[in-house]
Amino acid sequence: MAVILVMGASRGIGRGLVRACVARGDRVIATVRQRADGEALRAEGAEVLVVDVADPASVSGLAWQLDGQEIDCAWYVAGVWDAGTAAHPPTQ
Numbered sequence: 503m504a505v506i507l508v509m510g511a512s513r514g515i516g517r518g519l520v521r522a523c524v525a526r527g528d529r530v531i532a533t534v535r536q537r538a539d540g541e542a543l544r545a546e547g548a549e550v551l552v553v554d555v556a557d558p559a560s561v562s563g564l565a566w567q568l569d570g571q572e573i574d575c576a577w578y579v580a581g582v583w584d585a586g587t588a589a590h591p592p593t594q
């Protein structure tokens with residue numbers, strides 16, 4: 503059993519990663535920005551932490567909560583799709 507951290511797990515790629523890792527028997531620590539989004543993930547077998555990656559204090563809080571925890575694999579998929587171009591680069 504691996505210990506997997508998925509940051510940005512409320513939907514999209516992160517949600518899919520949580521499901522896949524829980525299904526194969528991993529211990530999954532999933533982060534969401536909105537506390538309410540954690541309930542469905544808990545029901546699916548993940549442990550849930552609340553983190554806004556754009557907020558340094560929130561990220562520091564995650565570091566404290568994970569202190570001493572060995573993580574085998576961390577997926578950082580929290581983000582915003584911005585279909586920018588070279589002429590109009592992403593701003594977020």
Ligand SMILES: NC(=O)c1ccc[n+]([C@@H]2O[C@H](COP(=O)([O-])OP(=O)(O)OC[C@H]3O[C@@H](n4cnc5c(N)ncnc54)[C@H](OP(=O)(O)O)[C@@H]3O)[C@@H](O)[C@H]2O)c1
Nearest residue numbers: 510511512513514515516535554555556579580581582583
């Ligand atoms: N899907 C693709 O084909 C593709 C291709 C290339 C790159 N990417 C990149 O891969 C990442 C994930 O893609 P996706 O399709 O899964 O996107 P998505 O469905 O839009 O999901 C984005 C995830 O990031 C979270 N998030 C956004 N801002 C956050 C913040 N400040 N703090 C914490 N969580 C935050 C969202 O949480 P909330 O629900 O709270 O908003 C959500 O869980 C994005 O960065 C995207 O740009 C995706």
